[in-house]
Amino acid sequence: MERKPHVVAIPYPAQGHVIPMMKVAQYLAENGLKVTFVNTEFNHQRVTKALSQTGNIHELVNLVSIPDGLESWEDRNEHGKLAEASVKIMPKELENLIQEMNRTESDDIITCVLVDFYMAGILPVVEKFGIKRAAFLPAPVALLALTLNVQKLVDDGIVDADGTPLTNQPIQLAPLMPKMSPMNFAWACFPDPSMGKPIFQSIIQNNESSKLIQRLICNSSTELEQPALNFIPNCSPIGPLLPSSHRLGKSAGHFWPEDSTCLAWLDQQPPNSVVYVAFGSFTVFDAIQFEELALGLESTNRPFLWVVRQDTNRDNEIEEAYPAGFAERVKNRGKMVGWSPQEQVLSHPAVACFISHCGWNSTVEGIGNGVPLLCWPYFADQFLNRSYIVDHWGVGLGLEKDETGIVRKEEIRVNVERIFDDEGYKSRAVKLQAKIFSSAHEGGSSHLNFHSFINWIKDN
Template identity: 45%
Template sequence: MSDVPTVLVLPAPAQGHVNPMMILSQRLVEYGCNIIFVTTEFIHNKVITSMGNQEADVTTGSRIKLVSIPDGLGPDADRNNFRELFDSILNNMPAKLEKLIEELRLKDGVIVSCIVADFSMTWALEIASKIGIKGALFHPFAASLLALNCSIPRLIDDGIIDSNGLPMTRKTFQLSPSFPAMDTDSIWWAKIFVPGSANEVFNFVVHCMPHLELAEWWLCHTTTDLEPEALSYLPKLLPIGPLLRSYDHDEGVTERSLGQLWKKDLSCINWLDQQPHASVIYVAFGSTTLFDNKQFTELALGLELTNRPFLWVVRQDSDCNNKMPLPNEFKGNQGKIVKWAPQQKVLSHPAIACFVSHCGWNSTIEGLSNGVPFLCWPYIVDQFFDKQYICDVLKVGLGFDSDENGLISHEEIKDKVDKVLSDENMRSRAHVLKEKLLNNLKDGGTSSENLNKFINWLKE
């Protein structure tokens, strides 16, 4: 087995990072690699719990071994506090990761041949370099955002941002003449809603950048059709998207849902089976979005007002402080509410008409890969850029307009749902884009070829 590469995969500790890197790991397994999938203990426990604690099923006989190391924070720490979490990770995890690699070698005879590190965990590439193993970067967001990160010195020189990363004035700018215009209002590190955090996030990005040069490969969850200009701007960056879960295999539910932090409610698929073709509004805001009571009420009443069937994901787990009561006047008769959904399976269902989304990049890719038009409701960081890209560049979605109090009203929700569902041109563009994206995964497709090149390099 010595010629089988063992790849250590290290995502940042969040659902939007764990999910695509798990799908990448499953692809690498299909090509004959072994995977050590390393997460923080906090995330690891969520992954195991979401599968009904079937850890033995996952790690025994599987070529993906789930391993955890502590992030250094206490059990009750607020892991949504970006600064505390990543300070603790930087102070605690590097030494523990190095120790883990050594223990794997001494105790289990496992030689790690490559580390694939998430952009937010690029410190691991220093460890790879130090101990003489290969290193690769995985960027889980749009390629355009990595292009933006790589342009920070120029953005400062051009007076677009100050030395703390904050926009100098509200305006649009281009990274190159062919690059789609970007808005200073969607510079992702400035869209953190914890006061004073934007500068800390910016400094963290600046800290990550030099490590990128230690990676021999830069992989990104995108496609050439989606972001040709960004990929031309960063020729080293290879698109390997869309990373989609496979539902054709005979592998168990455990394998398919590996990497999910919450247990999926599969009853929604049976419910969708009962709904007319292209009739259902799917509403899901990812793992971090929080609404206040007023906005939650407007959303509930807006869905009711559409008079259409809807499937709405409302998280109710222990670390979600979003447990809001539905308004008394909300009947919800035409809808179904679940705590967590098998999103890719939902989006591929013929009953889905449109996707009301926070526009996280994974959700964006999944929606685009299923030809579903978007209603964009961004909440934090890169989601504002993704919304702009969906609406203005790809033209497969609309945004919501808030009122003078910053509230998206129930009338506005109904109005935009009606507009999207009556726009045949938008639906047609979404279908064309879907075909382009999926062609990347076929034999000879760009993403498929890129992944082949990466795997051949791993096996050298």
């Protein structure tokens, strides 16, 4: 029997990294590779619990886990602590896993390890085994350009040695790339400022390890990020990773079970009428902001679908967080769910616009379905993605905070109306959708890049 090349895929242990890596894993498996997917033990339990509705993923991809270095009671939302623990613990755990798998699966010894770019600290271990070393970037290439140039930012006096911004002056790494405010650099805009230093230090360490990467692929396309791709020429775009563009099955890798009742609810709504609202896996609001958001959605007088995780409101239990009488007043046009099958929602003809935190997955899924966005970034690369959406692609608007740091209900209502009233946003979103699809379909640049990557893995 012919041996299959065997890929071990390792995402960074956060929801926005696990889902796109799982898409890559599925596509590799459907193209004749054996794939083992390595989550942390904590995330593995969440993913397998939420998987019950997700088709044949177990038949395609072998799911295994290793420790993340944190105690069971520690908060996985503390990115600085998670990054530090991962670098210390996970390389040794991976080394043990590779040794065990090569010993027990002699017919399918590991050919290639594919890591999340921001887990490159694992690669020195992989190099010891003489295995092919590849990395996947689930974020925009412009973020990679920024993080690879952190030492230059220090040398130029834009940030200090801990990554703290020393100026407000926006920078532009290359012509036609997005302008970035130092205050919104990915490590500098966390709600908890103490996270900035450990994340900045982990970026510096990661840059050193990233020199061991032999092939680098990313969830982007030339239509989305040509200037950034010119700036980082060894980064090969294979995106957008959308079911319709890669004929993938149902999305897997979610940390929460999807509530599919919202799809039947969408079926009852008129075409291009629904405001879809979702803020990813990390965004939290205080009681004032949560209430303003609820009242803002109510004031649009339009149907809305709102994804409200149990931990969305940091001050109150969700059941007590809504304004008095809100649920009763919006019961005929508002639906709230804990987690949604987002790609199916965004492809539904009833959805007219998307109020989003602008995570890269949500950004790509929004434009991949021709849906205009209202941008409400929270942290990390989300401010950069807003710049793409608003300033570069013209497919959305930014929601602005007032002097107290709150996005008010009137700001929400007014900008929802602007998106509905100006057909240019929808028109540009649909045009961009067509362009990125052409690159991902057979013969397009992303499609050719993906198959070049697969052939590199298969090539002895």
